[in-house]
Amino acid sequence: xxxxxxxxxxxxxxxxxxxxxxxxxxxxxxxxxxxxxxxxxxxxxxxxxxxxxxxxxxxxxxxxxxxxxxxxxxxxxxxxxxxxxxxxxxxxxxxxxxxxxxxxxxxxxxxxx
Amino acid sequence: xxxxxxxxxxxxxxxxxxxxxxxxxxxxxxxxxxxxxxxxxxxxxxxxxxxxxxxxxxxxxxxxxxxxxxxxxxxxxxxxxxxxxxxxxxxxxxxxxxxxxxxxxxxxxxx
Numbered sequence: 539x540x541x542x543x544x545x546x547x548x549x550x551x552x553x554x555x556x557x558x559x560x561x562x563x564x565x566x567x568x569x570x571x572x573x574x575x576x577x578x579x580x581x582x583x584x585x586x587x588x589x590x591x592x593x594x595x596x597x598x599x600x601x602x603x604x605x606x607x608x609x610x611x612x613x614x615x616x617x618x619x620x621x622x623x624x625x626x627x628x629x630x631x632x633x634x635x636x637x638x639x640x641x642x643x644x645x646x647x648x649x650x651x
Numbered sequence: 652x653x654x655x656x657x658x659x660x661x662x663x664x665x666x667x668x669x670x671x672x673x674x675x676x677x678x679x680x681x682x683x684x685x686x687x688x689x690x691x692x693x694x695x696x697x698x699x700x701x702x703x704x705x706x707x708x709x710x711x712x713x714x715x716x717x718x719x720x721x722x723x724x725x726x727x728x729x730x731x732x733x734x735x736x737x738x739x740x741x742x743x744x745x746x747x748x749x750x751x752x753x754x755x756x757x758x759x760x761x762x
Binding site (some may be wrong): 586643 | 742
């Protein structure tokens with residue numbers, strides 16, 4: 539069984555559209571994260587939720603809005619997509635906010651045309 | 652947040668020991684050093700973490716000098732399947748631990 543899953547795996551859309559990426563973890567972890575990996579392989583944290591509460595909110599355009607309906611899910615909604623939003627988005631989870639080891643999902647490759 | 656610097660790429664041959672270095676000059680007192688491995692089209696996978704001196708697990712060793720401004724990941728007897736990108740994110744202290752990734756080192760293991 540997949541520990542951290544994301545849907546969709548690939549997402550191709552046009553500028554100006556609104557899209558969502560879903561993430562689910564079946565590890566029973568309390569903390570979940572969203573990361574963005576650009577074309578140069580830099581991986582940067584965007585958001586983190588602990589028990590459905592936002593605890594990390596990096597400098598990200600407010601077009602990006604995370605939503606955590608429960609501990610096992612963390613979704614990412616993006617409004618008015620721009621070309622620069624093209625990247626691979628990774629969801630991750632950890633046992634708690636203080637854990638060193640994070641478990642990453644397979645990623646969602648977003649291409650904005 | 653501590654910024655990390657690594658070589659962009661390195662090559663090795665099967666069966667050799669590989670040492671990948673990471674520089675983290677502005678690491679804070681309570682920060683820990685972690686290493687992650689990423690294969691193409693997959694998310695990063697945790698390998699090892701440490702604070703100082705030497706840490707060893709079943710897949711790798713981590714060497715951290717006393718000043719903690721750098722660290723070295725050692726992979727014994729690499730195989731082709733170890734070809735991947737290796738990151739050394741420093742994890743910040745506090746309740747909201749945050750991994751700060753750099754650009755990683757592309758390790759290519761040759762036959």
